[in-house]
Amino acid sequence: MRIKIWYVLFVILGCSFYAAAQRHKKLIRVLIVDGFSNHDWKQTSALTKQILEESKLFTVSVSTTPGTPDDPAWENWDPQFENYDVVIQNTNNIQSPALKWPVRVQQHLERYVRDGGGLYVLHSANNAFPDWPAYNDMIGLGWRSKDVGYALQFDANNHIDSIAPGQGEGTNHGERFNAVINIINRHPINMDYPQKWKTVSMEVYRYARGPAKNLTVLSVATDSVTHKIWPVEWIVKYGKGRVYASSMGHLWPGDVYPPAYRCVGFETTMIRVAEWLATKKVTYAVPANFPTAANISLRPETDFPLKKN
Template identity: 40%
Template sequence: MRRMMMRAMLGAACLGLGVGAEAAEKLKVLIIEGQNNHSWETTTPILKEALEKSGRFEASVARTPPAKAPASAWDSFRPEFKAFDVVLTNYNGEPWPAPVREALEGYVAGGGGLVVMHAANNAFPEWPAYNEMIGLGWRDAAFGDRVTVDDSGNVVRTPRGDGPGSGHGPRHAYTVDVRNAEHPITKGLPSKWTHAVDELYHGQRGPARNMEVLATAFSDEAQGGTGTNEPLLWTVAFGEGRVAVNVMGHAWGDDVGPIEAPDFRALIVRAAEWAATGAVTVPVPDDFPTVAK
């Protein structure tokens, strides 16, 4: 905890002095992979490259056993979460052993950072603390509350059982709207931008406590959507820790366009730095998209 506080102070000092990310001490990020209904084999290297190219991170990877591996194969999967400043999960698969679940809970509650990307918010519906950490997940309508944002920018909370459960229409390009321009992750970004052809999640469900919506997209009924503004990027406070969830970034086979999109890469880097330190020193890249005029 003390180390994380010192790094947060260092990040803030560098920001105040106008020092670039490359001059700050590198943060240690652990990427979890190994099972997913998406192409983790191709997306993890892209995530690792984006984080390290920013100059702010030293990235490591922990791989779970494959699906249907014998129980004994999990005995050696014991990531040392506390050795890292932030954990990025690219995992959606079988439940982790109880010691690993307890270790992640304690790590985040004690001040660690967690970043959840795309289908990783589909994982672990049976794990109460994970549902608390991610706020909203890919769950059915009876699982928990739904959160949307109306056209005036007000957060609308729909109780469990009302409205749709989780889903998405066909992949398409869509406009992302920033809902909190002063949060470190979104500060300095365009107020709107066009995201690459991607899935647009809707009807996410969960406890949604201590949650702040940072960006949304309109889920058009003509595209199989819900006709309202759905959260795409949000944060959750869990104990002393910080969690950032970004449900953009679908990838299947060689189709990794959404992961390689400049906005997605920038948001992953900025979310990871914020989750680790509470601040963001990495600048908005020059190729960050805007809305075509």
């Protein structure tokens, strides 16, 4: 009887130590950079921060740029990328080309990624900075004109057709729709996902273009108008660092916690991407209510009761 009692006490004590260790496990440090975009960057940052921190894996900070090109605050804006495990890029100057990061900050990000940092290019952030050569290399594919870079199109057997500069079209997309994401390369990010899963209110980018170097496409989707197959998610190796880019995560002005951000598949992917960028591993489990090829899966809108900006 005494042995059994000691055994029970040992198990309880062990569980307590394990729980304490989990509570004190070092959180992954994430920095979101925002401040300007033709999308709703304020709500995008707020939802991204909440989704990541809910997982109990991350602590998320935000660095907001000055809002106009001639703001004197640019002189002192200097996000300390090296203090973070992952940087999430949430700025887009497609409609305001004069809004740019200072060259010193651009070089700082280049060095951060090249030396081993993780960069998450969130939705419209791949529209940004076409005249920043290293940024084009880091993101691999972006929203670019017809004459800039290569576009990647896939056939039904997942073979790639590389479309040269000047051929095809500039980057564009049709109306948002519920798209079936088809995994073509297994990776820690999508490990244990179904081969196909459906997300909501999706923009499938046609003719995303760029250097497309050191790039691996993880998933594709069929455009609802042309019925052609285009990349949805891809990763890029840049020096010792890792970059993830995706057209998922659209949030337009006037939307309030839209279905795209309530999608369990998108939220799970965002968490797993950030973990992989930081650690090269993924421990966050695929939830039981992850979407399937036939069925979407949305969290209740009341989970994030945000106000309109």
